[in-house]
Amino acid sequence: MSMFDGLRFRNVSSPIHRIDPRAKFIYVCALFVAAVLFNQLIPLLILLLIQIPLVVMAKVVREWLRLIRGASFFAAIIFIMNVISLYFYGGYPSLASIIEHALAMTVRFIVLVESFSIFFLTTSPDMFGLSLEQIGVPYEFCFAFTTAIRFVPVLAEEAQTIIDAQRSRGLELEGGNIMRRIRNYIPILIPLIVNAIRRSLELAEAMESRAWGASKKRTNLYVLKMGSRDYCLIIVSILMVAASVYVWLFIKIPSITQILWP
């Protein structure tokens, strides 16, 4: 659960939170492109570091660190897999350069996680749903999306209640091999699913009672408007992609190993 906390929106006010989700999304995509373009450590480290001021500005440092900690397990796997495969198949001159390359791949992964987490930590799902709606995604899908997010904490709480109830009747969740452990969770999952179905029926009833589907042209309480700040971010993103492509095409990036041991 702790890793997903890093993706859960918390409503705080900051300049980053106020940026239009569409602009933020373009920024995330630009970062994504840049991170995929490079496989050298130096540019990836730069991409990693330029985001830190954003995290601080958005006041989500704690959640963000938790997410990075959650991702570190996967990062370690990526690092080890890279070292092993490069050692046998890479044809790299020295162990140091192998490690540097593996490290670069790991940093790339963290940059991707980081950029998405900034997006989700600073964009209310409501706003995200709204931006989907405004770029023309049918309302039913946007509604399904925001409702799913709204019910995550509710279902998490319910799962905990069911676990407690089943445990108090003597259900053992720990112990045994993997198959045994999976089977242990069946008494948790069945009531959880049945409850979710029942809940969805009640929700449907409440939606119907509040004029769901009354009008083809549904209006919305909020409307997203792009401001100058949002256009700035989009321009910055485009420049970032252009600069990365330029560097990638015309500049040979030295590796740290080369700098240290020329």
Place this chain on the structure above:
Amino acid sequence: MAVIETSNLTYTYPFAEKPAFKDVNLKIERGEFVLLTGPSGCGKTTLCRCFNGLIPHFYGGNLEGEIVVAGLKPTEHPIYEMARHVGLVFQNPENQLFALTVEKDVAFGLENIGLPRDEIRRRVDWALKVTGIYDLKDRAPFELSGGQQQRVAIASVLAMQPEIIVLDEPTSFLDPLSAKSILEIIHRLNRDLEITVILVEHRLDLAARYADRVIIMDRGQIILDGEPRRVFLDERARLIGVGIPKVVRLYLMLMGDGIDLGRVPLSPEEISESIVEVLTSDRS
């Protein structure tokens, strides 16, 4: 003028053998505060679902007899059309709020019927103020207490400006204090905004004082229907197992001991007043 009228209304759920209620004849006047009560499974929730067309449109099944609500026949008009006239508040506050902020939730119905944005804004603010949750408008529903969530549910129904609000056990998930404040809000809607209220409720101790009329159902039929002070005295109400308000029981006990309080009380305030009256008149 009757705002809800049914004659010989009978409904059977799909795959059910027996009807959920049978031959219900009901006439509810505009502006009335009706308290509907009875043991679980007596058909009161089912009856409520007929008022806005969830029955038969959502549930299917077999609805016989006549029903007219706010001049419309729920059988012939879609639920979304009925929703403008009849607001339904459900038992579990958690399962009737979908949005991620309170404000957005209250706006949900208005967005559905396609009102212009400034009109939505006006009505949302109004509904939030009437229910006293304007300060919570940017919070997420799951952060709120049960009582606050139920207020949001009431506000979102109220924003549609319906003529009738039907509340199906709105306090059953709440502690007594929040229940009391919810009932007070419902009372205000009825008194100040002249909205017809149909309240399904087991907590008669808290709700009785606000009702103009009490209807008691049992096994799919209306057993008693009338002025609360009269209905609660009826032997049948006690036998069905309806939780007669404690003040009425105290009244009856005193009556048994030969002390006549004059009128049947519906709230602790009323009975204490009558007792003081009796005591002072005894002394003089």
